[in-house]
Amino acid sequence: MLECADGSLYTGIARDLERRLAQHNGELAGGPKYTRGRRPVSLCWREVAASRGEALRREAAIKRLTRGQKLALVAVAGD
Numbered sequence: 202m203l204e205c206a207d208g209s210l211y212t213g214i215a216r217d218l219e220r221r222l223a224q225h226n227g228e229l230a231g232g233p234k235y236t237r238g239r240r241p242v243s244l245c246w247r248e249v250a251a252s253r254g255e256a257l258r259r260e261a262a263i264k265r266l267t268r269g270q271k272l273a274l275v276a277v278a279g280d
Contacts, residue, residue, distance in 0.1 A: 202246040202263070202275065205239035210271055212263045214256040218247065246275045 203211040203225060213233070215221035224232035225242045236242050250256035263271065 202244075202271065203236065203242040204245045205236060205242050207239050209239060210245075210268065211236055211239075211242065212260055212271075214250075214253070214260050218244070246278050 203213075203222075205211060211225075211233075213221075220229065221232075222242070222244055223229045225236045226232075226240055227237070248259065250259055263274070266274070
């Protein structure tokens with residue numbers, strides 16, 4: 202999960218986290234339109250999945266959470 206400069210949260214999946222973060226910040230080509238106007242972004246939470254399918258299911262579940270629930274998830278991971 203990324204926190205954008207405007208305080209919004211972005212959730213996605215990536216095989217190469219460092220490369221994907223560089224794309225989100227405009228250091229490499231690619232990256233979604235959503236973060237393009239909300240740079241810089243910073244990594245605030247990550248989770249490892251056993252497979253791509255599992256990662257996609259977890260991403261969908263996280264996207265269904267409220268902002269407060271997402272922030273609680275980040276806070277628990279930071280402890």
